[in-house]
Amino acid sequence: MWGHFKNKVMNWFNVDDESSQTHYKTNDKINNNSEKIETKMLYQYPKRDSFQFPMPIDQPAQKRERSQPASNNQRRANRAEHVREQEQIASKRPPFRVQEVPSPVHGYQKKIDLDINPINEPAFLRRKEQDTLMVEAERKEIIELKTEPALQEEAILGANPEVEDVQDLPDSQPVLAKETNQFTDTKQTLRTKQEPFNVRMRPSDKYKHQQAMKRREERVSVPVTANPIQTDRFLSLLSTITRVNGEDNQWLEQQAKALIETLAQFNVKARVVNVMQGPSVTRFEIQPESGVKVSKVKNLSDDIKLNMAAKDIRIEAPIPGKHAIGIELPNNKARAVGLKEILSHPTFSEASSPLTVGLGLDISGRSVITDINRMPHGLIAGATGSGKSVCINTILISLLYKATPNDVRLLLIDPKMVELAPYNHIPHLVSPVITDVKAANQALKWAVQEMEQRYQKFVESGTRDIERFNQKMLAQNRPDLKMAYMVIVIDELADLMMMSPQDVEDSICRIAQKARACGMHLLLATQRPSVDVITGLIKANIPTRIAFSVASQVDSRTMLDTNGAERLLGKGDMLFVENGARTPLRVQGAYVSDEEIEQVTAYMRSTGEPDYLFAQEELLEKMDQADSEDDLFAEALAFTVENNSISTSLLQRRFKIGYNRAARLIDDLERHGYISGQNGSKPRTLLVTPDEINQSHSN
Incomplete structure (x- = not known):
């Protein structure tokens, strides 16, 4: 055991020696290799100049951008630039317009509406009806099947003598043929199907649709015309005054x-x-x-x-x-002159002009007939009861007898409210009889605009007067563009001159100076022929004068520039000074009673409906709007058209006005239909085009 332990300890020491020897060997190898490597390096140092950083070979360092809070001025400038960009984008867009888009199935044709009757009967009754219809249909089929072979057998056998007699008649066979044809036709109609819709929209279909729309517009634009006047019927409405033959x-x-x-x-x-x-x-x-x-x-x-x-x-x-x-x-006994006597005279009936007018009889007993086209404007003056209103009625009834509504239109202004009231609702009127003084002033301004529009049409067509224009339109097969003559009658000029003398005088003078060539004529009547009513400018532009009995020589000189009207007898006795005449002509005016006027006007109403161009209420509304409109309304409208959008703040900045006035301008523009309604904080868009705005202002 001790031997084994000893061997293990010895093995530990041997391993450490081997590892150290291997370590020394590796270090020797590394040292030998390092001695063999030779390093080569290049150093560049500045000699005299200072060393600059960064080096040219280095990349420049990026600077950091620090966001600083924007000031109030910068915010306002950025906001203004943003608003300008939005306005430029909005100005490029055209205003929204409704367009007719063809249906992919029906095209421009109208969709056929099926006649669907509401079901008001209960179900059990409808079942009974269906059962009865089915039974009747079966009976008809059985009868048809039975009758056809029976007819064939009778035709083949021919045993019945009565049938032989019928066959001899030539009309028997066609009757049978008709019955069979009717039977076959009914079957064919049952088999026919509805034609399919023209789904594909061709250019020819689009052209046909445009032509149909043009024809529809022409039908709408043609005014309602009166029936032709029957002369015998018209003259029978006037009373005949017996004439005393011979002289005393x-x-x-x-x-x-x-x-x-x-x-x-x-x-x-x-x-x-x-x-x-x-x-x-x-x-x-x-x-x-x-x-x-x-x-x-x-x-x-x-x-x-x-x-x-x-x-x-x-x-x-x-x-x-x-x-x-x-x-x-x-004379000892004055004789009344009837209008029927004047209208039945050959000189009047054979006159070609629709503006021919009968006035009365002169001293020698001849009919005095004149033409308003030669006048071209007339001034009628006289004291109360001298026959001034009767003369106006004579002129109007002469025009109704001679001209149709397509030839002559009348604009009647009656501040007295009773003199010209019977002429309401006749087809010759441009508008109902105007009785309001303020509306009369606006009506004269409308007449001035109508005169300017007529002259503009003359310039476009290359004509000089209304006669040549109408001839040219008829030669070009455009009778719907034919112009009608217009006679403007003012029964009492003094009331208008007292209300607004400057505006009335300006309108009358403009019409009197220029309106003759475009077919517009003035007839002015007044019972106070003084200088403040008949001014020098009005008198200079109206050459034709009709003077009745006046109070003094001053009034006679104001009217005729000579004496004589103060010595007239009254009751239709007048002095007539025609255009170009130096001396007045004494005329006994024709008399028209109230019953005759009512009969004539009732007959004219039966011939056609009036086609009014405007009404008295419209003139008063326009005048109220003109009074309530802001002075900047026209400029604000032009600015809106230029920018294609508008807002209250934009008006405030542009015109340097307060919020209240700018808001009122926005409301006025919206009320007239020029801009859209309120849409949150977004600006309001323009709803009409510049051409439509110009057309509305011209009208």
């Missing part, structure tokens, strides 16, 4: 003798050359001897009136184109 020669001789004696008393030797008796006045044409001054006869007017015991006299010295002086004396 005895009275004429007495008056002529008394006139010569009166002139002789004042040493004026003259003789009566001719006598003309009119409806209410007789004119004696006297020829004075040589050496007698005309002014001497004129100055004797009051003396002649005294000696002749006349109501009033008028001296025309001399008569144009004659070697005579006319002295006009009133």
